[in-house]
Amino acid sequence: MMGDRRYPVARCAARFATLVAVLLLACVDCRADQSKSANKMMVFPAPAGTAATLLIHGTADIAPMGPVIEGFQKQHPEIEVRYRLYETVPLYQDAVMTSKDKPLADLLISSAMDLQVKLANDGHLQQASIAARGLPDWAIWRNEIFGFTLEPAVIVYNKAALDRDEIPKSHQDLIRLLERSPERFRGKVATYDIGVSGVGYLFATTESMLSANFWRLAHALGVAKAQLFCCTQDMLDSLIRGNTLIAYDVLGSYALRQTELQGNIGIVVPEDYVVAVSRTIVIPRRARRPDLARLFVDYILSEAGQTVVADAFGLSIAGLGTDREQMKARYLAEKPGLLSFPTLGLPALTYLDVVKREQFVKTWRQIVSP
Numbered sequence: 001m002m003g004d005r006r007y008p009v010a011r012c013a014a015r016f017a018t019l020v021a022v023l024l025l026a027c028v029d030c031r032a033d034q035s036k037s038a039n040k041m042m043v044f045p046a047p048a049g050t051a052a053t054l055l056i057h058g059t060a061d062i063a064p065m066g067p068v069i070e071g072f073q074k075q076h077p078e079i080e081v082r083y084r085l086y087e088t089v090p091l092y093q094d095a096v097m098t099s100k101d102k103p104l105a106d107l108l109i110s111s112a113m114d115l116q117v118k119l120a121n122d123g124h125l126q127q128a129s130i131a132a133r134g135l136p137d138w139a140i141w142r143n144e145i146f147g148f149t150l151e152p153a154v155i156v157y158n159k160a161a162l163d164r165d166e167i168p169k170s171h172q173d174l175i176r177l178l179e180r181s182p183e184r185f186r187g188k189v190a191t192y193d194i195g196v197s198g199v200g201y202l203f204a205t206t207e208s209m210l211s212a213n214f215w216r217l218a219h220a221l222g223v224a225k226a227q228l229f230c231c232t233q234d235m236l237d238s239l240i241r242g243n244t245l246i247a248y249d250v251l252g253s254y255a256l257r258q259t260e261l262q263g264n265i266g267i268v269v270p271e272d273y274v275v276a277v278s279r280t281i282v283i284p285r286r287a288r289r290p291d292l293a294r295l296f297v298d299y300i301l302s303e304a305g306q307t308v309v310a311d312a313f314g315l316s317i318a319g320l321g322t323d324r325e326q327m328k329a330r331y332l333a334e335k336p337g338l339l340s341f342p343t344l345g346l347p348a349l350t351y352l353d354v355v356k357r358e359q360f361v362k363t364w365r366q367i368v369s370p
Helices: 010-017 062-075 088-096 113-121 171-180 198-210 214-223 232-241 252-261 290-300 303-313 325-331 346-352 354-368
Strands: 041-044 052-058 079-085 107-110 145-147 151-158 189-192 227-229 246-251 265-268 274-277 280-282
Touching (some): 041 062, 052 088, 062 290, 062 303, 088 113, 107 113, 113 198, 113 346, 151 232, 151 252, 171 214, 189 232, 198 246, 198 274, 198 354, 214 354, 227 232, 232 252, 232 265, 280 290
Parallel strands (some): 052 079, 189 227
Antiparallel strands (some): 107 280, 151 246, 151 265
16 A cells, blocks of 8 residues: 555455455457447536636546546636546547647546556656555556546346346356346346447456356356447446346446436345456646646545545545445455456556457357357
8 A cells, every 4th residue: 555544444445455366457449338428528617717727538427527527626726627528449549649630638537447558558648746645556557547446347137127036146146047037038138248348348358367157157148138238328228218127247336326316226246256447547648737637636536536536436446435335335245355456557458469359359249149
């Protein structure tokens, strides 16, 4: 851990980190996981009148990012913030390509951690000396990439469609449920199309290393003729409409937010293992206002910023959130070693190999969506 100060629940995360094996999380040449409103620009006017403008390009939806930006502006009321919603690959491409037609972003926010690592490794980022107060070691790499959320892959289900004893508490339970009743769930299971979803590919490759039953689950999804989606919110929308009954590998932050709006869906944090990703924030080497960017990074990693992140995204990196009892219970369970913390670093570049990715996606699609 860095520094002497720690948030109360951060000590739990530190103990967890000593118990888990580091997994390689990656995605390659794939679309970000987010809504259909990509490239939408949201302007947050400066409360005290604009003296400077900070431009952020990000793949996190505006709904959770809004409170974070507003929290930043409470400390810096003279700064206007412009937030443009992107898909992962276009965000990455804009960072590496010079264009006079597009303004340079001051910050990039993405859940595609491997692509952020590639940006750093190829010299497209700049360092920021941030006072990392009590943050886990895995969340910061070379003072260029900073993780600010911890987001697990969860199972979401329609409460009215499943009896209490049918609710899958683990990946193994989900396999048994689908194998036992393939006709009942035919076309009623939602998951990512890992060929187009960045976070979906990331989850799939990680789980394939973690679980010997990964391909058996893929086969069960194939027999059930699972519906494939590019985006988390599309999966949840399908579930809410009743078109599907179970959504697999949903980003926890989206699921938590939806359960607060919809009373008919439930969340399961699998008890056998939990794969998690972290949204990362970086400062491009060509940023126009790196001074403002550093202020924002410092805020989002501060105690005040992490408190807002925990509420808006469900889980911060500094702790487990406040009013998220189910998540807390799962993460504080008897086997915390089964929580897979994300990692940042050069090993992630291994999975940017085009041949490896194409072969993995091809095999997965032959099984899940022949």
